[in-house]
Amino acid sequence: MDETVFDVAVIGLGYIGLPTAASFAAKGKKVAGVDVKQATVDAVNRGEVPFVEPDMGVVVSGAVSLGNLVAMTTVPAADAFIIAVPTPLAEGNGADLSYLLSAARAVAPVLRGGELVILESTSPPGTTQRLGAYLLELRPDLSLDALPGRNQVHVVHSPERVLPGRIMIEMVTNDRVIGGLTEEGALLAKRLYEVICQGEILLTDATTAEMTKLVENTFRDVNIAFANELSMICDKLGIDVWKLIELANHHPRVNVLRPGPGVGGHCIAVDPWFIVDAVPELATLTRTAREVNDAKPHHVVAQTVAALEARPGASIAVLGLAFKANIDDVRESPSVTVVEELLRQIPDARLLLVDPNVEEVPAPLAALGISRLHPLDEALAGSDLVLLLVDHDEFLSPDPRALAGKTIIDTRGIWTQPKQEEATRGLATVGATASA
Template sequence: MKSDNELNVVVLGLGYIGLPTAAVIARTGARVLGIDVHQSVVDTINSGRVHIEEVDLDGLVSGVVSRGHLRASTRIEPADVFVIAVPTPFMDDRSPDIAYVLQAATNLSAVLKAGDTVILESTSPVGTTEKVRDLLASLRPDLRAPGLGEGADYAVAYCPERVLPGRILVELIDNDRVIGGITPRCARKALTFYRRFVRGACVTTNARAAEMTKLTENAFRDVNIAFANELSLVAETMGVDVWEVIRLANRHPRVNILQPGPGVGGHCIAVDPWFLVAADPANTPLIRTAREVNDGKTDHVIARAAAMIEANPGVPVACLGLAFKANIDDFRESPALRVAQALAERFGSRIRIVEPYAAQLPDSLASAGATLIDIDSAIERCPLMIVLVDHDVFRSVPLEERVDKHVLDTRGIWPDQPQAQAPRRLQMAS
């Protein structure tokens, strides 16, 4: 493979994974072209700015753009390595939708040449990398596809991201990577590429094993979060503080219970387990149940919050947070957003949203009558508070500023706060 400053890389998809990946690769000296369907995203990046919130990403993008190592476009160009990092949502029946992946493969097929490497990073159902290979083979019969006969003119591999929002730039480099090739040679070519910027261990396998590894990681997390969420429901019935119970139980040397919340969000954990269920519904009752428990926890929070609000007519309500986890601006599959939306549709202008990582509300919330305020305004004006995200700014509110509030804390960030049990009536704030 070429030296860093001679290597041309195309990253298809400039979202929460694609843009940081493109920037990290560009930092090695490679010439990186980012492809996105949105002209506004392209223009933002080419001006050296970012359209997503991630620690240190703005400075990195500004630097690699100014040095000419990263640029963006809506049109594909020839390259040595193509990295596909587009969304893989599920459809109404919760079956996976790989249309964006296949469209990306179709687009790059027009410029594919002998010696190139195509890497899929999007979380995908088992067998997707083979479908990408088959599609490329059908669109470019002039090139020998890997695994379909003797020899191959290009390589196809799968290497899923496994990063935590808020730490993406660090974990893209430091975390181990699982690299699955259509053939062992494909895996080796992809390994050579990732070794340019990954300090963690790079382990090679076949594409199907790598695809299932990613789904397994997220299903494991989902099942363990479901246990914590189910435990929180039992503790509520028993009148016990679930966070105290978990803290004490975790003192056992072989127990590590996760923290409950209002559900599970994000594009990975809330989505990927369904890929396994769709592939083998007869043998995934535990994975399905975990998904249902976590989605059901969101419904439970909505019901508890609505009961508290109905018991206090006319009182303004502060919903703290919309993101799917703390200190990021990512609202994908967010249970907090789902709770806020349900309450806004029911209680309209009484709902005030505090989200420090949003400049404006999503259209659906605004049209329902909700308004965006800051945390100081919420403390001053809202006797009812529903904690949906554990942003640091919310954790910093001292007890003396919320002692007279009626609080539903779904994240356990205020252990000193009397929790909302049975609804009680409050006086309207002046």
């Protein structure tokens, strides 16, 4: 039997778990990376990163070749366990904690007492307490507090705030919040994270740490919802929302964000629901913001359908499928919702989808019969209406001649907002009709 006790075992080797494991291993810790997917474990043991993330490849391959990072499918004994498994939205807008509970079942048998169990997954308030209670249910011989005659485990929450594309930098430089079920647990976790973290480490209780992460994303969601609501109000009132926002932002204490076609991704579009689910009777603004942002793609569809009323069988160039600029991630993307809805409402229209960062037609759209993506110039040339959904760099300065005579719906304001007037003056002269 293998008696190795690792310094750290990281459960879940995805966008968060793998860089965490590699960062500790790069600092000389003996790290076990655990994942249920054999293919992920095999890739990591070859020193490979099974997804795209800048700068991670060299750290992972270095840690593996030094022997500091080993991947496996079962949880070994370790001094600290870091759980970084998915916590997606469940039916009814709560969190699906099945992955977390499954990870807990894998950790419980190897606990000897004295270990840290750190939850990094984004979690609804109370989840860390629930994790602690579940571990005790599985291991009644242990304790979460210092009790005579019982071995103690220290359960803490430390949410991750890194931005995909900058994970290896932000994992080191970001400030980190740590919330413990006990103060001692939080202090022990602080000592551990100091190995990889150069940012400030702030200690609190577990539920406040859970809420901190949710509040950060909810703050963004609420502010974007205000901008999106304004854009819909302005359409109704016949006001240029971009000009309006620019004027309002001249106030020294006002900073209205830019509207868009909705909110996507697996964080901002998801995490506020965890607050709503926890306290539905009080989280009215949070819920409304979610509803406003979820309604925006349907508003964009209504605008598009209205613009095409007189032209049955028209072609639409749809620019951008990712959930935000300059990434390839289409999870929860409002663009996908817009295209799905257009296919349903105007089945005779021809949709020419363009996204320079996305390689394959997203599965929900492939299921509806979209067979391929188009190069930008081909889609513009073949379209009557141009629907801009994402402000990818490649879309910022189109050839004005390619847009001549076409109807334009610019949901990101990159061709129509006042600050871009100089750059896009040509567009006005080719007779494009723009709306926000």
